[in-house]
Amino acid sequence: MPVNLSAPDPDALLPVSGIALGIAEANIRKSGRKDLLVMRVDDGARVAGVFTQNRFCAAPVVVARQNLSALDPGKSIRALVVNTGCANAGTGNDGLKHARETCAALAKLISCASAQVLPFSTGVIMEPLPVERIIAGLPLCLADLKPANWARAAEAIMTTDTVPKAASRRFGVGDASITVTGIAKGAGMIHPNMATMLGYITTDARVSLPLVKRAVAYAAQRSFNCITVDGDTSTNDSFVLIATGKAAMTEITSADGAEYAAFRDAVTAVATELAQAIIRDGEGATKFITVRIDGGKSEVECRKVAFAIAHSPLTKTAFFASDPNLGRILAAVGYAGIDDLDANNIDLYLDDVLVAKNGGRSPGYQEADGQRVMRQAEITVRVVLNRGAASATVWTCDLSHDYVSINADYRS
Amino acid sequence: MPVNLSAPDPDALLPVSGIALGIAEANIRKSGRKDLLVMRVDDGARVAGVFTQNRFCAAPVVVARQNLSALDPGKSIRALVVNTGCANAGTGNDGLKHARETCAALAKLISCASAQVLPFSTGVIMEPLPVERIIAGLPLCLADLKPANWARAAEAIMTTDTVPKAASRRFGVGDASITVTGIAKGAGMIHPNMATMLGYITTDARVSLPLVKRAVAYAAQRSFNCITVDGDTSTNDSFVLIATGKAAMTEITSADGAEYAAFRDAVTAVATELAQAIIRDGEGATKFITVRIDGGKSEVECRKVAFAIAHSPLTKTAFFASDPNLGRILAAVGYAGIDDLDANNIDLYLDDVLVAKNGGRSPGYQEADGQRVMRQAEITVRVVLNRGAASATVWTCDLSHDYVSINADYRS
Numbered sequence: 001m002p003v004n005l006s007a008p009d010p011d012a013l014l015p016v017s018g019i020a021l022g023i024a025e026a027n028i029r030k031s032g033r034k035d036l037l038v039m040r041v042d043d044g045a046r047v048a049g050v051f052t053q054n055r056f057c058a059a060p061v062v063v064a065r066q067n068l069s070a071l072d073p074g075k076s077i078r079a080l081v082v083n084t085g086c087a088n089a090g091t092g093n094d095g096l097k098h099a100r101e102t103c104a105a106l107a108k109l110i111s112c113a114s115a116q117v118l119p120f121s122t123g124v125i126m127e128p129l130p131v132e133r134i135i136a137g138l139p140l141c142l143a144d145l146k147p148a149n150w151a152r153a154a155e156a157i158m159t160t161d162t163v164p165k166a167a168s169r170r171f172g173v174g175d176a177s178i179t180v181t182g183i184a185k186g187a188g189m190i191h192p193n194m195a196t197m198l199g200y201i202t203t204d205a206r207v208s209l210p211l212v213k214r215a216v217a218y219a220a221q222r223s224f225n226c227i228t229v230d231g232d233t234s235t236n237d238s239f240v241l242i243a244t245g246k247a248a249m250t251e252i253t254s255a256d257g258a259e260y261a262a263f264r265d266a267v268t269a270v271a272t273e274l275a276q277a278i279i280r281d282g283e284g285a286t287k288f289i290t291v292r293i294d295g296g297k298s299e300v301e302c303r304k305v306a307f308a309i310a311h312s313p314l315t316k317t318a319f320f321a322s323d324p325n326l327g328r329i330l331a332a333v334g335y336a337g338i339d340d341l342d343a344n345n346i347d348l349y350l351d352d353v354l355v356a357k358n359g360g361r362s363p364g365y366q367e368a369d370g371q372r373v374m375r376q377a378e379i380t381v382r383v384v385l386n387r388g389a390a391s392a393t394v395w396t397c398d399l400s401h402d403y404v405s406i407n408a409d410y411r412s
Numbered sequence: 413m414p415v416n417l418s419a420p421d422p423d424a425l426l427p428v429s430g431i432a433l434g435i436a437e438a439n440i441r442k443s444g445r446k447d448l449l450v451m452r453v454d455d456g457a458r459v460a461g462v463f464t465q466n467r468f469c470a471a472p473v474v475v476a477r478q479n480l481s482a483l484d485p486g487k488s489i490r491a492l493v494v495n496t497g498c499a500n501a502g503t504g505n506d507g508l509k510h511a512r513e514t515c516a517a518l519a520k521l522i523s524c525a526s527a528q529v530l531p532f533s534t535g536v537i538m539e540p541l542p543v544e545r546i547i548a549g550l551p552l553c554l555a556d557l558k559p560a561n562w563a564r565a566a567e568a569i570m571t572t573d574t575v576p577k578a579a580s581r582r583f584g585v586g587d588a589s590i591t592v593t594g595i596a597k598g599a600g601m602i603h604p605n606m607a608t609m610l611g612y613i614t615t616d617a618r619v620s621l622p623l624v625k626r627a628v629a630y631a632a633q634r635s636f637n638c639i640t641v642d643g644d645t646s647t648n649d650s651f652v653l654i655a656t657g658k659a660a661m662t663e664i665t666s667a668d669g670a671e672y673a674a675f676r677d678a679v680t681a682v683a684t685e686l687a688q689a690i691i692r693d694g695e696g697a698t699k700f701i702t703v704r705i706d707g708g709k710s711e712v713e714c715r716k717v718a719f720a721i722a723h724s725p726l727t728k729t730a731f732f733a734s735d736p737n738l739g740r741i742l743a744a745v746g747y748a749g750i751d752d753l754d755a756n757n758i759d760l761y762l763d764d765v766l767v768a769k770n771g772g773r774s775p776g777y778q779e780a781d782g783q784r785v786m787r788q789a790e791i792t793v794r795v796v797l798n799r800g801a802a803s804a805t806v807w808t809c810d811l812s813h814d815y816v817s818i819n820a821d822y823r824s
Contacts, residue, residue, distance in 0.1 A: 055753040056746025056771070090742045092756070092772025125739020126773050188726070230725040232740075233747035313642040313725070313811075314819055321820030327537020328644075330502045334468025335645035341467040344504070359468070360504025361538050399725075401816050407726055408733030 005280050007163045010151035014168040014179045017204040018042035018244025021153040022144035026137030028130055029085030029123060034156040036134060038141035039080040039200065040110065045244045047077040048213040049118070050220045052237035059088045059095030059129075060119040061236060063103065067115045078116040080240065081106050081141075082198065083123075083134055084159050084185075089235035090126035098129040105135040109142055122159055122185065122198055122236050154183040157198055160406060161187045165277040171266040173259050176249040178205045180266045184274035188229055188283040188407060199224060199239040201270050205263050206245040207252045214255060215264045216241040223271035226394045229282040230403070231311040241267060279395045284402030287319045288378045292393045295385040301338050302392035305383060308336035316399030319379065324370030326355050333383055341385070349382040350374070417692050419575045422563035426580040426591045429616040430454035430656025433565040434556035438549030440542055441497030441535060446568040448546060450553035451492040451612065452522065457656045459489040460625040461530070462632045464649035471500045471507030471541075472531040473648060475515065479527045490524040492652065493553075494532040494610065495546055496571050496597075501647035502538035510541040517547040521554055534571055534597065534610055534648050566595040569610055572818060573599045573693050579685040583678040585671050588661040590617045592678045596686035599641065599695045611636060611651040613682050617675050618657040620665045627676045628653040635683035638806045641694040642815070643723040653679060691807045696814030699731045702792040704805045709797075713750050714804035717795060720748035728811030731791065736782030738767050745795055753797070761794040762786070 019041060026036040041047070049068055051061050071077070081102055088095045103117040121129065154164030168181040182201030207215070220239050245251070252259045280288055291309050296302035309315055312332040318325045326348065334343060348356035350373040355365050373379055431453060438448040453459070461480055463473050483489070493514055500507045515529040533541065566576030580593040594613030619627070632651050657663070664671045692700055703721050708714035721727055724744040730737045738760065746755060760768040762785045767777050785791055 054743060054746035055748075055750065056742045056755045056758075087739070090739045090768060090772055092770060095772070124737070125743060126768065127739075128773075232724050232726045232743065235739075235743050235746060312644050313815070314644045317816050317819035320816065323820065325536070327499070327502045327539075327647075330468050331466060331537060331644065331647050334466035334647060336467075338467065343468045346468075356502060356538065358504060360502055360507070361540070399816060401813050403725070404729050404732065404811060404813050404816060407729035408735065 005163055008151065008154070008166045012168060013150035013166050014170070014181050015147035015150070016179050016181050016202045016244060017246035018045060019202045019242065020145040020147050021149035022141035022146070023149065023152050023156040024137040024140035024144065026083065026133050028083055028133055034152070035084045036137040036141055037082040037153050037156040038106065038138065038145070039153070040145055041078055041080070041242055042244055042246070043076055043078065045076050045242050046207060046209040046212040047240060047242045048209065048216045049238060049240040050216055052234055054233050054235050056090060056235050058121060058236045059091055059099040060121045061238060062096060063099040064118040064120065064238065067103070067118055071115060075113065075116055077118055078112040079106055079110055080118045080120065080200065081138070082120040082157050084157060086121060086123040086127055086129050087125045087236050088121040088129040091128060094128060098131040101131050102134055106138050109138055118240065120198055120236070120238055122157070125235060150181055150183060157183065157185040159185065159187070160283055161185050161281055163281055165274050165281070167270045167273040169266045169270050171262045173205070173249045173262065176247050178203060178247050178249070178263070180270050182270045182274055184278060186278040187281050198236070199271065199274055200242070201267055202242040202244065203267065204244050204247040205252065206247060206249050207243045207263055211252055211255060211260055212241055212243050215267050218264055219268040219271040222268050223275040227275045227279050228307060228310045228394065228396050229279065276395055279397050282397035283406045284400040285397030286400055287398040289319055289396050289398065290380040290393060291396065292380060292382045292391065293385065294382065294391045295388060296390040296392070297388035299390045299392050302390050303394065304338065305333055305336040305385070306392050306394040308332045309381060310394050310396035313399055319374070319398035320400045322371070322374040324350070324367060324374045326350065326370060329381060330356060345386040347384040347386065351380050417575055420563065420566070420578045424580060425562040425578050426582070426593050427559035427562070428591050428593050428614045428656060429658035430457060431614045431654065432557040432559050433561035434553035434558070435561065435564050435568040436549040436552035436556065438495065438545050440495055440545055446564070447496045448549040448553055449494040449565050449568040450518065450550065450557070451565070452557055453490055453492070453654055454656055454658070455488060455490065457488050457654050458619060458621040458624040459652060459654050460621065460628045461650060461652040462628055464646055466645050466647050468502060468647050470533060470648045471503055471511040472533045473650060474508060475511040476530040476532065476650065479515070479530055483527060487525065487528055489530055490528040491518055491522055492530045492532065492612065493518050493550070494569050496569060497535040498533060498539055498541050499535045499537045499648050500533040500541040503540060506540060510543040513543050514546055518550050521550055530652065532610055532648070532650055534569070537647060562593055562595060569595065569597040571597065571599070572695055573597050575693055577686050577689040577693070579682045581678045581681050583674045585617070585661045585674065588659050590615060590659050590661070590678070592682050594682045594686055596690060598690040599693050610648070611683065611686055612654070613679055614654040614656065615679065616657070616659040617655050618659060618661050618663040619655045619675055620663060623664055623667060623672055624653055624655050626667060627679050630676055631680040631683040634680050635687040639687045639691050640719060640722045640806065640808050641691065688807055691809050694809035695818045696812040697809030698812055699810040700790045701731055701808050701810065702805060703808060704792060704794045704803065705797065706794065706803045707797040707800060708802040708804070709800035711802045711804050714802050715806065716750065717745055717748040717797070718804050718806040720744045721793060722806050722808035725811055731786070731810035732812045734783070734786040736762070736779060736786045738762065738782060741793060742768060757798040759796040759798065763792050
């Protein structure tokens with residue numbers, strides 16, 4: 001019983017000037033499925049990314065970080081290459097070599113330097129990357145390049161995802177209408193730290209590189225860094241923002257103006273839609289849960305409390321069962337690691353129902369009201385800490401039998 | 413398919429001089445089950461406890477802490493009262509009142525002060541304690557008091573446990589043979605922080621109160637604080653050590669001698685057996701997993717890495733499936749929060765099989781070897797960080813369909 005889960009309408013995905021996408025079946029892990037994507041980027045684009053904080057980060061993450069930071073000032077990123085079926089993580093020096101060979105092969109085909117290609121992988125950890133099959137698939141991707149290929153690109157990067165994830169927005173700068181289009185994948189091993197499994201957002205906006213970097217961090221913190229399926233931070237999380245600069249507009253160079261805010265907010269809106277789509281498609285998910293914490297001393301402590309609730313297997317199984325066993329939420333608040341938290345000040349709401357007041361069951365709370373909300377497919381848990389003015393919101397899903405089945409069977 | 417899961421042999425549970433136990437059916441949540449335990453303690457015992465660090469700690473935890481710390485020097489704890497079926501947590505001032513009323517009622521029946529009684533509760537959170545039923549059950553418990561009642565006492569404190577948990581040890585001090593006997597309960601909401609759900613260990617040893625306090629903290633840190641089922645730290649965790657002083661021995665007053673070490677180690681051995689029994693009976697558990705981290709800079713960082721592995725839903729489902737998808741373990745090591753960890757130095761063993769060497773798949777590793785170990789009911793995961801001399805060991809279980817079923821249905 002998935003929640004509001006549907007593939008994006010391909011016609012609603014807007015091409016971005018300066019971006020073309022090509023897909024191939026490279027037989028990386030299984031045959032007969034699209035598992036390789038090349039995103040070609042026109043010369044002059046500004047590109048920034050955020051990557052997993054996992055110390056065991058994958059070889060392509062190492063190479064992508066290096067290539068982004070070591071780029072000569074006159075050169076820009078010209079292509080991204082993404083494979084599924086193998087994460088190329090826990091693969092040591094061979095893994096780094098394979099990621100660089102992939103970049104070099106694509107660079108040769110499109111006549112640029114290796115360092116102008118960013119590699120990405122997702123799939124099983126600690127298995128060697130079948131680099132020959134990937135290299136053999138690259139010409140097929142290039143033959144397939146089209147600006148309108150967004151829906152097929154979103155499909156090509158899926159692993160345990162059940163639907164592709166893509167979104168578009170438009171915003172205006174002066175007379176120019178600017179497009180933002182992005183894709184993402186992810187359904188398990190989802191507790192991004194700086195980014196999610198894989199997310200790519202492109203725009204034709206003309207924006208200076210420092211502001212592209214600023215916007216990618218801003219958007220990540222409010223979207224992919226606010227979701228969790230199972231609390232497992234992946235080795236391969238990557239989120240890249242590409243501004244091709246093809247739109248007829250004056251370059252945005254100041255973070256203070258309305259133009260930057262419009263750009264940043266459109267990117268964040270696409271990122272949030274993609275992040276929420278990952279949760280709706282969370283492995284085995286039957287419920288979409290918004291956890292909002294208000295009245296904290298800082299956003300950091302609000303996020304701690306929110307993630308304690310969102311990670312608790314006990315609250316997640318209660319959501320799965322539609323069981324208003326809400327003391328489990330209070331228990332999670334209590335162990336979130338806020339040492340000076342006064343439990344007697346805490347209020348708990350389930351949608352509009354006041355469940356607990358001052359740390360105890362609210363006198364007016366009727367279990368039937370809690371039961372009514374718990375049966376919904378979308379639920380908001382709100383905890384008021386009553387000790388400050390900070391807030392935070394995270395999104396998660398329930399823990400179901402299917403989560404166990406999917407992860408017990410993933411490699412079979 | 414539970415793992416080495418059996419009830420203790422009642423004849424192997426040794427009575428402790430100065431301790432008597434009585435059980436009753438008080439109909440606290442369901443009728444026809446033993447749900448109330450009184451442990452009567454002779455005058456003069458030294459008692460110390462450690463309690464949950466959850467900020468939402470239950471009313472009985474607040475009262476037990478107060479009574480232990482505020483006891484007049486000439487007075488000792490004379491009884492413990494434990495109910496299942498209701499945690500008396502998230503119950504505000506009414507909860508405190510109910511816990512104190514329970515103590516007062518028992519104190520009146522056994523002619524001591526209220527502060528000489530320690531209350532404990534376990535069960536559903538945020539429901540009012542049916543204090544009248546508990547008070548009505550106290551005379552039944554007192555009528556049932558027997559020194560040999562350990563097996564029935566272990567049964568009376570069970571909730572989702574499938575077997576009672578109890579253990580005994582003997583050790584010698586001079587000519588005296590000293591007994592240590594304990595009971596515990598717990599199967600879910602298990603990630604103790606200072607103690608587990610409920611654990612009680614008693615001994616007839618004569619030991620000074622400072623050393624009883626020291627031994628309870630020592631034993632907790634090496635037993636109940638080393639286990640996790642689901643990473644949820646309960647509101648009610650309590651672990652109490654009672655030394656009745658009835659044995660014919662000179663009082664142990666120095667932490668430096670062999671006598672204290674023998675006492676401490678016997679208590680720790682009982683605590684460890686009880687803690688491991690909780691994991692073997694973990695909700696839905698089919699595997700018993702020992703996670704050992706070697707070569708760390710500190711015990712703290714080794715525990716962080718061990719718990720990252722032990723809490724990961726992805727590693728836990730892989731164990732359930734007997735799937736050697738061991739990259740998931742490396743991913744958990746990577747996100748454990750050790751900022752300066754060099755992934756290229758890490759080795760991973762599954763029992764005696766070297767799986768990963770220097771952060772990548774070991775050249776000699778055959779998946780068949782990993783598969784053989786993963787099929788076992790008991791598995792040791794060993795990660796060598798190669799950056800120091802510290803170690804830590806924690807115990808956990810797998811994440812199965814039954815965990816979801818048990819927690820989705822717990823209140824129904």
